[in-house]
Amino acid sequence: MTSESHSLTGTQDPTLGPPPGCPAHGTGPGGLRRLYGPEAEDLGALYEKLRAEHGAVAPVLLHNDVPIWVVLGHGENLHMVSTPSHFARDSRLWTAVQDGTAGDDHPLAPHIAWQPICSHAEGDEHLRLRGAVTGAMSTIDFRSLRRYINRATQRLVNEFCELGEADLVGQFAEHLPMSVLCEIIGMPEDYNDRMVQATRDLLKGTDTAIASNEYVMSVLIQHTARRRARPEDDFTSHLINHPAGLTDDEVAQHLRLVLLAAYEATANLIANVLRMVLTDPRFRAQLNGGQMTVPEAVEQSLWNEPPFSAVLGYFAKQETELGGQRIRKGDGLLFGIAPGNIDPRVRPDLAANMQGNRSHLAFGGGPHECPGQDIGRAIADVGVDALLLRLPDVELDCPESDLRWRGSMSSRHLVDMPVRFRPRPPQDVMQRPSVRALPVQRPGWQVTGEGAAPAASAPHPAPAQPAPAPEPAHRLGAWQRLVRWWRGY
Numbered sequence: 001m002t003s004e005s006h007s008l009t010g011t012q013d014p015t016l017g018p019p020p021g022c023p024a025h026g027t028g029p030g031g032l033r034r035l036y037g038p039e040a041e042d043l044g045a046l047y048e049k050l051r052a053e054h055g056a057v058a059p060v061l062l063h064n065d066v067p068i069w070v071v072l073g074h075g076e077n078l079h080m081v082s083t084p085s086h087f088a089r090d091s092r093l094w095t096a097v098q099d100g101t102a103g104d105d106h107p108l109a110p111h112i113a114w115q116p117i118c119s120h121a122e123g124d125e126h127l128r129l130r131g132a133v134t135g136a137m138s139t140i141d142f143r144s145l146r147r148y149i150n151r152a153t154q155r156l157v158n159e160f161c162e163l164g165e166a167d168l169v170g171q172f173a174e175h176l177p178m179s180v181l182c183e184i185i186g187m188p189e190d191y192n193d194r195m196v197q198a199t200r201d202l203l204k205g206t207d208t209a210i211a212s213n214e215y216v217m218s219v220l221i222q223h224t225a226r227r228r229a230r231p232e233d234d235f236t237s238h239l240i241n242h243p244a245g246l247t248d249d250e251v252a253q254h255l256r257l258v259l260l261a262a263y264e265a266t267a268n269l270i271a272n273v274l275r276m277v278l279t280d281p282r283f284r285a286q287l288n289g290g291q292m293t294v295p296e297a298v299e300q301s302l303w304n305e306p307p308f309s310a311v312l313g314y315f316a317k318q319e320t321e322l323g324g325q326r327i328r329k330g331d332g333l334l335f336g337i338a339p340g341n342i343d344p345r346v347r348p349d350l351a352a353n354m355q356g357n358r359s360h361l362a363f364g365g366g367p368h369e370c371p372g373q374d375i376g377r378a379i380a381d382v383g384v385d386a387l388l389l390r391l392p393d394v395e396l397d398c399p400e401s402d403l404r405w406r407g408s409m410s411s412r413h414l415v416d417m418p419v420r421f422r423p424r425p426p427q428d429v430m431q432r433p434s435v436r437a438l439p440v441q442r443p444g445w446q447v448t449g450e451g452a453a454p455a456a457s458a459p460h461p462a463p464a465q466p467a468p469a470p471e472p473a474h475r476l477g478a479w480q481r482l483v484r485w486w487r488g489y
């Protein structure tokens with residue numbers, strides 16, 4: 001598959017790679033491999049080289065040849081994220097930040113810079129901020145949320161269902177999460193093409209990313225001020241009114257965190273699941289045959305192609321050991337989600353079905369485990385299922401090898417996914433998705449024979465029937481009792 005990078009962190013970005021003939025085309029200082037430049041064009045292959053050379057934890061170089069460890073092992077990644085006494089998310093602990101080699105001018109500065117948000121905080125401050133976020137999320141009614149996701153999916157499909165063709169990335173995967181997240185946050189009126197494009201732009205790290213970020217933040221700051229003055233039953237209001245007492249700036253920053261992280265992860269997840277269904281006949285057959293549900297397909301995708309392939313970073317609070325490597329105080333570590341998910345010690349056969357197994361690293365773990373993972377799963381589960389119900393004959397409209405990717409150290413995004421299907425009429429967004437829209441029925445209609453007289457306005461009540469005699473009481477068997485309990489009797 002081909003790649004297209006628009007990110008400052010992109011492995012394909014020529015402005016970040018060394019010129020031909022430069023020593024940086026080989027290994028860097030100390031013979032370490034680089035996570036940028038020509039060798040990193042295929043990060044998956046590079047990770048496997050590093051695993052063969054160093055094992056579960058490997059020394060590498062970031063841009064500007066800043067040293068860092070990349071954690072490749074599944075168990076080692078879980079240990080790192082679950083041991084806050086040894087590893088923290090506070091980048092101010094990183095030696096490279098303290099000595100200026102990973103300062104404000106570093107290409108990865110947006111990923112490195114510390115912010116006063118729960119994903120960077122530790123100790124009591126982390127508990128305060130994280131408690132406010134999880135407390136606000138606990139108020140979400142997931143039954144109502146799933147109904148909204150279904151309606152949002154119907155609206156998006158209605159926009160292209162009559163054409164018989166669509167781009168499921170630009171017209172679906174990039175729009176559905178933003179529509180749902182704006183509804184959760186309580187600003188459905190702010191969901192529009194500009195909000196979607198600004199969010200995508202600032203995540204790509206383009207020349208206009210700063211302006212896009214300012215637009216998104218201005219929307220969130222204004223929304224925070226509105227909800228502070230007039231609270232409603234939405235995530236923002238519950239975040240504002242949480243006993244943790246977040247300031248307006250803290251509320252807006254956490255809204256940005258939820259919006260960006262959940263949007264990016266869910267847009268990638270939807271695109272990856274749809275690509276898997278459309279390009280792998282096994283999954284399409286299993287879905288059509290009932291051997292696999294859409295939620296199970298989502299979990300399989302989270303194993304094979306997690307929305308975020310790596311996260312920068314974790315930082316050693318003290319000298320320790322990880323994966324047989326000596327980690328010094330102040331060292332930085334890259335949370336290797338994608339390489340950890342294919343660790344041969346936990347997945348010796350990558351073709352094996354991972355149905356029912358949620359021990360992947362896609363949502364992290366430990367104190368900083370993604371608090372919004374159930375929202376992402378719900379959007380992908382309901383959205384993909386509703387789309388496939390509306391368009392059961394949808395097919396990829398290009399060879400799989402023509403699909404284009406935008407790659408970076410942290411993730412890969414499909415640029416587009418052209419598909420074709422039989423044109424269909426729009427459907428009432430309040431209906432359950434189906435191949436054919438249900439006809440509207442007349443109230444009070446009835447079937448009569450030819451020439452039959454109209455029915456009486458009110459039928460006579462049937463004579464009362466004597467109550468049936470009770471059956472003799474007998475003790476139910478264990479299996480019968482289990483069945484009655486399962487059915488709610």
